[in-house]
Amino acid sequence: MxxxxxxxxxxxxxxxxxxxxxxxxxxxxxxxxxxxxxxSVDKNRIVIEKKKTNNDKRQNL
Numbered sequence: 001m002x003x004x005x006x007x008x009x010x011x012x013x014x015x016x017x018x019x020x021x022x023x024x025x026x027x028x029x030x031x032x033x034x035x036x037x038x039x040s041v042d043k044n045r046i047v048i049e050k051k052k053t054n055n056d057k058r059q060n061l
Contacts, residue, residue, distance in 0.1 A: 003027065 005024060009016045025032060028050070036051040 001027075 003024070005021075007018045007020075009018060020032075030037075030050055038049045038051050040047045040049075
């Protein structure tokens with residue numbers, strides 16, 4: 001599945017962020033109120049991934 005979404009950074013206090021529309025989070029099955037995310041850098045790209053929970057790990061066994 002490939003989706004492209006062009007966004008600009010916005011100032012959030014002393015930090016910078018991007019506003020992600022709800023439909024984009026729904027496609028990725030991300031609940032922003034409950035899910036934790038992992039951020040990393042890979043070859044000059046920011047990678048954002050949903051952290052696996054204990055329930056996710058058990059379902060994959």
